[in-house]
Amino acid sequence: MTLALSPAARDALEAWLAARRAIDGSAEATITAYRGDVTEFIAFMTEYRGEAQGLAPLSRIDTRDMRAWMARMRGGGVGARSMARKLSAVKGFYGWLAEREGFEPTAVLSARAPRFQKKLPRPMDEGAAREMIGTVEVQASEPWIAARDVAVVTLLYGCGLRTGEALGLTGAALPLGAALRIVGKGGKERLVPVLPAARDAVARYAELCPHDLTAEAPLFRGVRGGALNPRIVRQVTEKARMQLGLPATATPHAFRHSFATHLLASGGDLRAIQELLGHASLSTTQAYTAVDGAHLMRVYAEAHPKAR
Incomplete structure (x- = not known):
C-alpha cells in the first residue's frame, strides 16, 4: 500500500510519526501501527476517489469519503475495537496535517468510531x-x-x-x-x-x-x-x-x-x-x-x- 502514497503524503506521514516519537515518546510498535493505519486509509482514498492522494486532495476529504472508508473496513471484517484504533490514528495525523497546511479537518475529526464494550482485565487468582x-x-x-x-x-x-x-x-x-x-x-x-x-x-x-x-x-x-x-x-x-x-x-x-x-x-x-x-x-x-x-x-x- 505504500506505493499509493504520493511523495508529499509520505513525507508528511513520516514527519508526523517523527513528532509522535519526539513529543509523545511513542513506542516503535505504536509507530508501526500508526504508519500502517494511515497508509491503509490513504490507499483506500486513492482507490475510492480515483486520484493520487497528495496534500491537496487529502485536504478535501469529506464526510461521505469517511463513511465509505469506515464501511469498507467494517465490511472487510475489521472489528469495532480495531476500527476505533484506526480512526484514532487517522484523526491524529489529520489534526497535525491540518494545523501545518492550514485546512479545515472537521469531516475527519468529527467521524465517530463504533461503540464497543471494553474488555475488562482477566486476572488469575x-x-x-x-x-x-x-x-x-x-x-x-x-x-x-x-x-x-x-x-x-x-x-x-x-x-x-x-x-x-x-x-x-x-x-x-x-x-x-x-x-x-x-x-x-x-x-x-x-x-x-x-x-x-x-x-x-x-x-x-x-x-x-x-x-x-x-x-x-x-x-x-x-x-x-x-x-x-x-x-x-x-x-x-x-x-x-x-x-x-x-x-x-x-x-x-x-x-x-x-x-x-x-x-x-x-x-x-x-x-x-x-x-x-x-x-x-x-x-x-x-x-x-x-x-x-x-x-x-x-x-x-x-x-x-x-x-x-
Whole structure:
C-alpha cells in the first residue's frame, strides 16, 4: 500500500510519526501501527476517489469519503475495537496535517468510531499465579533458561511490569535493589518496589546466565545471547497454562492484571496502584474495581450493618 502514497503524503506521514516519537515518546510498535493505519486509509482514498492522494486532495476529504472508508473496513471484517484504533490514528495525523497546511479537518475529526464494550482485565487468582510461576520453572531444559523464565514472570507479577518493560531492562539494573526505575509508555518514568522474591529470582538468573550481562546489554537473553524475544515469554506462559488447565486468558499480561487486582483486594489505594502500573489516567486503573467486584461485595456483606 505504500506505493499509493504520493511523495508529499509520505513525507508528511513520516514527519508526523517523527513528532509522535519526539513529543509523545511513542513506542516503535505504536509507530508501526500508526504508519500502517494511515497508509491503509490513504490507499483506500486513492482507490475510492480515483486520484493520487497528495496534500491537496487529502485536504478535501469529506464526510461521505469517511463513511465509505469506515464501511469498507467494517465490511472487510475489521472489528469495532480495531476500527476505533484506526480512526484514532487517522484523526491524529489529520489534526497535525491540518494545523501545518492550514485546512479545515472537521469531516475527519468529527467521524465517530463504533461503540464497543471494553474488555475488562482477566486476572488469575493468587493460587493460579503461584502455580504458573512454579510450572514455568520446571519446563525448561537448562537451569539458566528456567531461572530466566521464572525471573521474567516474577517481575511481571511481583512488580506489575509490562512484558516490554521487563525485557527492556539492562545489566545496569543488577543487582536489583528495593525499587526499579521503569520507563513506560510515552516515556513516563515510575518507581516500582521490588519484592524479595523478584530480587532473588533475578539474582539466581544472573548467577546462572552463561552470557556476559554488561550494563549496556539486555538483562534477559535468548539462547544465543541476543535480547530475549517477547514471543518466547508468550510461549513459556502458554505451555504452563495448558499444563495447568488454565484458560487462554492466562497470558503474560495477565500477571500484570493480577498484580493490580490482588493489590486492590488487599486494600491498596487506587491512585497508588495507578502510579505503580504507570497508567496516565486513573480511569484506566478504575477498570480493576469492576474486576474485583466480588471482593468488594464480600467486604460490604461483612461490614455493612444492614447486610448482616
